Amino acid sequence: xxxQLGTSGLILNxxxxxxxxxxGRIGMSIPTxxxxxxxxxxxxxxxxxxxxxxxxxDVVRHYTRLSQWNFGVDSGxxxxxxxxxxxxxxxxxxxxxxxxxxxxxxxxxxxxxxxxLRILFELQQFLAVITGLDAVSLQPAAGAHGELTGxxxxxxxxxxxxxxxxxxxxxxxxxxxxxxxxxxCGYKAVPVPSDAQGMLDPALVASLMDEDTAGxxxxxxxxxxxxxxxxxxxxxxxxxxxxxxxxxxxxxxxxLGVIDAKRCGIDVLHLNxxxxxxxxxxxxxxxxxxxxxxxxxxxxxPVPRVVMDGTAYRLDDDQPQSVGRVHAFHGNFGVLVRAxxxxxxxxxxxxxxxxxxxxxxxxxxxEQLKDVLHLPYDRPCMHECxxxxxxxxxYKISTVDMxxxxxxYGYHPPTIYFPLIVHGAMMIEPxxxxxxxxxxxxxxxxxxxxxxxxxxxxxxxxxPQRTKVRRLDEVLAARSPCLIGPSGxxxx
Amino acid sequence: MRYLPHTPEEIASMLATIGQExxxxxxxxxxxxxxMTNPWPLPAPQSEWELNDHLRHLAGAMGVNQQTKVLVGxxxxxxxxxxxxxSLAGRSEFLxxxxxxxxxxxxxxxxxxxxxxxxxxxxxxMDVVNASMYDGASALAExxxxxxxxxxxxxxxxxxxxxxxxxxxVVRAYLQPTAYEVVELxxxxxxxxxxxxxxxxxxxxxxxxxSPNFFGVIEDLESAAVAxxxxxxxxxxxxxEPLAYGLxxxxxxxxxxxxxxxxxxxxxxxxxxxxxxxxxxxREPFTRNMPGRLVGETKDLExxxxxxxxxxxxxQHIRREKATSNICSNQGICAMTAGMYMASLGGTGIxxxxxxxxxxxxYLKAVLSKAGARIPFASPVFNExxxxxxxxxxxxxxxxLAQNIVAGLELGPFYPELAGRYLFGVTETIAKHTxxxxxxxxxx
Numbered sequence: 001x002x003x004q005l006g007t008s009g010l011i012l013n014x015x016x017x018x019x020x021x022x023x024g025r026i027g028m029s030i031p032t033x034x035x036x037x038x039x040x041x042x043x044x045x046x047x048x049x050x051x052x053x054x055x056x057x058d059v060v061r062h063y064t065r066l067s068q069w070n071f072g073v074d075s076g077x078x079x080x081x082x083x084x085x086x087x088x089x090x091x092x093x094x095x096x097x098x099x100x101x102x103x104x105x106x107x108x109x110x111x112x113x114x115x116x117l118r119i120l121f122e123l124q125q126f127l128a129v130i131t132g133l134d135a136v137s138l139q140p141a142a143g144a145h146g147e148l149t150g151x152x153x154x155x156x157x158x159x160x161x162x163x164x165x166x167x168x169x170x171x172x173x174x175x176x177x178x179x180x181x182x183x184x185c186g187y188k189a190v191p192v193p194s195d196a197q198g199m200l201d202p203a204l205v206a207s208l209m210d211e212d213t214a215g216x217x218x219x220x221x222x223x224x225x226x227x228x229x230x231x232x233x234x235x236x237x238x239x240x241x242x243x244x245x246x247x248x249x250x251x252x253x254x255x256l257g258v259i260d261a262k263r264c265g266i267d268v269l270h271l272n273x274x275x276x277x278x279x280x281x282x283x284x285x286x287x288x289x290x291x292x293x294x295x296x297x298x299x300x301x302p303v304p305r306v307v308m309d310g311t312a313y314r315l316d317d318d319q320p321q322s323v324g325r326v327h328a329f330h331g332n333f334g335v336l337v338r339a340x341x342x343x344x345x346x347x348x349x350x351x352x353x354x355x356x357x358x359x360x361x362x363x364x365x366x367e368q369l370k371d372v373l374h375l376p377y378d379r380p381c382m383h384e385c386x387x388x389x390x391x392x393x394x395y396k397i398s399t400v401d402m403x404x405x406x407x408x409y410g411y412h413p414p415t416i417y418f419p420l421i422v423h424g425a426m427m428i429e430p431x432x433x434x435x436x437x438x439x440x441x442x443x444x445x446x447x448x449x450x451x452x453x454x455x456x457x458x459x460x461x462x463x464p465q466r467t468k469v470r471r472l473d474e475v476l477a478a479r480s481p482c483l484i485g486p487s488g489x490x491x492x
Numbered sequence: 493m494r495y496l497p498h499t500p501e502e503i504a505s506m507l508a509t510i511g512q513e514x515x516x517x518x519x520x521x522x523x524x525x526x527x528m529t530n531p532w533p534l535p536a537p538q539s540e541w542e543l544n545d546h547l548r549h550l551a552g553a554m555g556v557n558q559q560t561k562v563l564v565g566x567x568x569x570x571x572x573x574x575x576x577x578x579s580l581a582g583r584s585e586f587l588x589x590x591x592x593x594x595x596x597x598x599x600x601x602x603x604x605x606x607x608x609x610x611x612x613x614x615x616x617x618m619d620v621v622n623a624s625m626y627d628g629a630s631a632l633a634e635x636x637x638x639x640x641x642x643x644x645x646x647x648x649x650x651x652x653x654x655x656x657x658x659x660x661x662v663v664r665a666y667l668q669p670t671a672y673e674v675v676e677l678x679x680x681x682x683x684x685x686x687x688x689x690x691x692x693x694x695x696x697x698x699x700x701x702x703s704p705n706f707f708g709v710i711e712d713l714e715s716a717a718v719a720x721x722x723x724x725x726x727x728x729x730x731x732x733e734p735l736a737y738g739l740x741x742x743x744x745x746x747x748x749x750x751x752x753x754x755x756x757x758x759x760x761x762x763x764x765x766x767x768x769x770x771x772x773x774x775r776e777p778f779t780r781n782m783p784g785r786l787v788g789e790t791k792d793l794e795x796x797x798x799x800x801x802x803x804x805x806x807x808q809h810i811r812r813e814k815a816t817s818n819i820c821s822n823q824g825i826c827a828m829t830a831g832m833y834m835a836s837l838g839g840t841g842i843x844x845x846x847x848x849x850x851x852x853x854x855y856l857k858a859v860l861s862k863a864g865a866r867i868p869f870a871s872p873v874f875n876e877x878x879x880x881x882x883x884x885x886x887x888x889x890x891x892x893l894a895q896n897i898v899a900g901l902e903l904g905p906f907y908p909e910l911a912g913r914y915l916f917g918v919t920e921t922i923a924k925h926t927x928x929x930x931x932x933x934x935x936x
Contacts, residue, residue, distance in 0.1 A: 017607045017835050027836035028574040030845050034924040037847075038854035044710060044872060046741040050614045053838035056576055063580040063604070063832055070600035072588030080590055087495055088588050091540050096763070099558045100551035106568050106765025107901055112555030116764045119550060129532045141626035141766065142821035144808070148666075155669040180808035180818035184637075185669040189813045227521045258519050260528040274821065278495075283589040283601035284623065284785065284824025286767035302665070324665035328567055328629035328658045328754065329765020344546065347537030350493040356515040357498055360506055363518060367510045380512075380521055404596070413594055418809075435497035436506060467596040469798040477790035477802040481779065483620050484610040 005076065005410030005441070011468050014065040016485055021054040028056070050487055069468045070283070071412055077434055077442055081384045081415035081427025082175070082223060084253045084275030086358075089345065092278065092338035101337060106329035110314040117313035120306040120330060123340045124290075130343075130351065131249070131269055132260030133292035137301040139331040143250055146270030146289025147181035147217070150246050152323040153268055153293065153300040154214045155185045157244060160300075160321060165243075169208055169216040171200055173223040173419050178248060187214055194421065198224040198377040202233040215243035220264070221251045221382035223419040225362065225427070235265020244268065244297075252276040253431065254359055254383035257352030261292065268293050277339035288335040302326050357432035358383040361439055365428055368443045372450040376422050383431070389424035397453040399424045401460035404471065405452065408464045409445045493537070555893075561926045562898040563856075565876045565917025566706070567628065567656050567732040568765060569757045572921060574836055577759040581829040591785075591821065595800045601824065602799035605787045608831035615737050615834070615842075616751045617744020618773030622784035623801075624827040625770025625819065628754025629659040632700060632730050633666035634783045634817055635752040635772065639698025639726045640672055641816070642781050646697035650675040650725075652685035654705035656732055657906040683709035683869025683878070687719045698750075700728040703743070704736050706906075707915065708853075708876025709869055717747025726750060733757055734771065736874040738837075738846030750774045759833030760826055769826040780806060783817030845920060849875040852927070853918040859931035860916075868913060876917045878903065878910070881934060885914060888933050899930050 054062070072078070078085035096102065104116050124136040140146040151168075158165050168187040170178050172194055179189040190208055195201045200218065209216075216238050220228045228234070235245045247266035253276040261269045273279050274287035281287070293301060303322045304315035330336075346354065359382055366375065366385035374390035389399040403413035403426070415427040430439055452459050464470065498506075503515065512518055538546060556562065562570055581587070585600060592598030605623050612621040625631040636649045649667075651660055653676050660676070667674055675693060678686045685701050699720040703711035713729060720727040729743040731753035737743075743751045755769035756762065774782055780803065788802035808815040837845060853875045857867060865879045879900070881888070892899045904911030918927070 014603075016603070017611070017831075021838065024840060026838055026841045027576065028833075028841060029572075030841060030848065031572070031920050033848055033851060035851050035855035035927075038851045040739070040850065041872060044740055046737065046739065046745065049738055049839045049842050051611055051834055051837065051839040051842060053840050054835055056574075056836070059832065059836050060576055060580065062835070064583070066600035066604050067580075067583040067585040068600065069598075069603075070585040070589050071597040072585050074584035074588045078590065080593070083590050085590060088584075089495060091543060093582065093587075095543065095547045097761075098547050098551050100554040100556065101547070102761040102763050103558065103570070104554060104556065104764040105562050105564055105570070105762050105898070107564055107566050108556065108562075108898070112898070113764070114555070115550040115553035118553065126534060129530075129534060132528060132530070141630070141823075142819070144818045144820045145626060145630070148818055152665060152669060175820075176807075176809035176812050176815070177818050177820050179813035180811070180815040183813040183815075184666070184818055186671070227519075229521055229523055232523070232525055255519075255522070257528055257532070258522055259526050260530070263528075264526045280584075280587045280825075281590045281821070282823075282825030283586050283598065283828065284591045284605070285821040286626075286823045286826060287821040324668065325658060325661040326630070326665055327766065328627045328656070328662065328768070331765075332626075332767040333764040334761070334767050341543060341547070344535060344538045344543055345540070346493060346495075348532040348534045350496070350537055351532075351534075353493065353496055353515075356518065357496055357503075359518045360498075360503065360510075360515060363510045363512070364506045380518065403594070407594065407597055412590075412597060415593075433495055433497065436502040464596050468599055469596055469792040469796055470794060472595050472792050472798045472800050473790045474800050474802065477788040477800045478805075481786075481803060482789040483606075483779070483786050483802075484613045485606070487614060 006408050006466055008466050011068060012065045014062055017062060018052045018485060020058055021052040023053050025053040025055045027054045027059040076410055077438055078412040079414050079428045079430050080412060081429040082250060084429060084431055086278055086431035087433035088278055088280040089342060092341040095341040096334045096337040114313055117306055119337060119340050121308055121313050123336055124306060126343050127271060127290055127292055130256065131292045132262045133269060134295040135298035135301060136290055136292045138290045138336050139302045139327045140289040140291060141327055141332050142285060142287040143270060143272040143289040144177040144181055145326065146291050147177055148184055149291050149302060149326050150268040150270060151181050151185040153297055154244050156300045156321065156323050157297060158214055165212050165214040167213040169205065169213060171218055172421050174217060174219060175248060175250060178217045182217065198226050200228055200234055202230050202237060205234050206237045209237055209241045209243060211241055213243055215245055217246040217248060219248040219251060221254045224377055224386050225381040225384040226377060226379060227382055231264045250275060251383065254355055256355040258355060262294060267297055273335055273339040278342040279335045279338040286332045286335055288332045354432045361430040361432060361434060365430055365439060365443060369446055372447050384427055384429035386422055387426045388422050392453045395453045395457045397457050397460050399426045402449050404463040405449045405460045408466045411442060560896045560898060561922055563916050563918060563922060564898055564901045566901050566915055567754060568762045569733060569919055570762060570921050571757055571919050573759050577829060577832045577836060580832050581825060586828055587825055592801060599798060602787050604828045604831055606789065606799050608827045609787060611831060611834040612771055613773055615734060615742065616773050617742035618751050619776035620779050621773035622782055622786050624822040625772050625784055626823060627766065627768045627770045628732055629662035631752035631770035631772050632659050633663045635728045635750045636663060636698055636700060638750060638781050638783060639728060642726060642778060643697035646695050647671060648673045648675055648695045650677055650693060650696050650699045652677045652701045654679045654685050654707060655700060655702040655730060656706045682871045683707045684711055684871050687716055690719050690723055696723060696725045698726040698728050700730060702730040704733060704874040707869055707878050708873035709871045710740060710874060713743060713746035733875060735846050735849060738842035739850055755830045758830035760829055767823055767826050769823045769830055781816060784819050785822060848920045852922060853877060856916060856918050856927045859927055860934060863931040863934040865934060875919060876915060878913050878915055880913045891933050892930060895929060897926060897930065
């Protein structure tokens, strides 16, 4: 094992923006006016805006220092389960910043926007090919937005069949966004418990599915990182009662080129381009959550659709059964360009290899750590594996303590306390872009931490100690919320 | 492939460790009838240099270039973006981080978003601002749903027809499956929303206006808020151009309860309409009804100032189907970018820049009027306005396009009754000589 990653270095303090600067400074260049000043009615005029005045250097130092308190994929391994924190290629950023593309106004006439429309059209085609489904809308701005769009499609489909339905089946392993998205469409979530192997039981689905149930929302591979082997059976049960099957594609990075969503019986699937297709997560977003559907559901996709007539691309609003618009324009277009760039860079072989290596890395971690961490479902996993803190409980060490100790060693922690059905869950998703050396070092580090749990538990409870701040008081933050800085609190 | 680090030897050794024969056998749990069997008709993988050429080719297929002057706003605005903002927002410590679930490793994102929330709240005159929504349109839909949650039993919302047509379309899509009804309020001859019928409406939870509205017209928000509160409804105001509040009275000051809109103007490239930034704020009593993430200040174990995501009990991962929204990923880096832009402008700069936008717009309005155009809406505007021409404007627009100027947006597709009228947008990027060229072509 090479030198330990985590170390201490010089980190600079930095005040809040409004504790810096001096009135009269400015941080950007404003053109000199070449037109006469126009009159404005006094009753329209607002007071001066209470922003601090900063110089360009003030701004640059401020945000550079802030950035140094952050950790990203470029900093190191970020095995955050369910989030697919793979490397975000630099060339994707360049392509999205192409001046004619980044500068394109969204309401340009189709004839002036052939380049951007072609990107949308081709990306739709690529995603259809990759999922095995027939038609794609790129409008949804994030995974949850894709789910909402999918539920709107469910709703419009059932309405077109004359009878609205009121319930939806959601497995207990689902992301929290699933029930929330379904609720926005008025569907009552009916939870479906998974069995002792962490899988969905078709018999249970059959007992819950009825003609007042719109369908099922499932995630495959599921949030335990396991493939739902009986998905076709489940889909057949749902279809037999007139329901639809929604696939949450958050875990698509496991199965590129392996599964065909249509053959699995999925009617609507969303993809998270900020996971599987390498676009950066931006400390919270933007993402992109395209929805892919079967031919039968294509008429319900959001408008405008991007179509090609002969050689020209155009926007098509004439879709009477469409759910309508879910975004002001064409979705998070800049994110779509990055995903397009990624697919073109990887090609078929590269994308398929990515899933193989993501699954290899996860299984490798699972096998190497299952002697020191409790593995509730000991089966071959997909792209992530889920441990628990069961064996550390005797030392009064919980998952959060191990996670925080990982920070001191220079790693972003895995996802913790999710999925909810595993008590004290620790969900590790290495992704394919981590090399064996780094994974070996990560494994060794976690082994060290499990030893420390027994021999020096206080090190874990006090962790992290190398970060700019130590554990933060979340109870205080929620009990007396301070969500914006006090006004008039500054030098001005 | 340069993103995939595994050597054949490493793959062999890892497979041996886990007791698998091949990479394919890792997927033995996937039944044969679920398998992808078709080859993918994708283009062959491209090298970085081929990809650069390909995108250059696509850029060349655009009918606009870096020199084109686009005098269209309508929800997306071409403002100068300082290199500092582009460069700082591109720092990979911000860009390649996830949502700040581990606050000790994400204080940069968290303090940056806290500052964004604060500056935006000051701009809009709100007590609380969240960490962002997807865009102005979904923010408006969420604001109306929030209004309905607060009002509890009421079943209707009213929205002005002067709100961006695409935003109203998104509102309809969001509310379609619910039992709620959307009532539209007409536009008066002066371009402002007609609120005279408000008193006759019943069961209204919230009323939404946009100011400056889609026609660029500054609504009389103070009177509107009084009328809206008069029927016991919440006053929601939207916007597509936040720069306006560098000059105009802010919505909070005018009596708005919830303010939402699009923040793309603040340092974010138009990028064919996204990613932008859904800005969202409200008065303090409604904080716990808000959708979206919130960053709050707290202390660490040693009493030092720090930031965390807070009030998560409203959110989907805790409340599941009872959450205030299903939003999870938002527009994080866009909110950071807007914070950087607001910090770069400062209080002095934002007034100056807003004033410049206003003055230039007044100039174009004046020279077009002089050239024979009519301005149908008499109300004051900020940086957009509607014009009507004595002759067919289409050939003029074609001639201007040949001079690399996109002159206005035809309103007919959005408002049939306004067919033949054009919506113009003017920012600081439009020089006087460009506006003079447009006026000259109108007169020609």
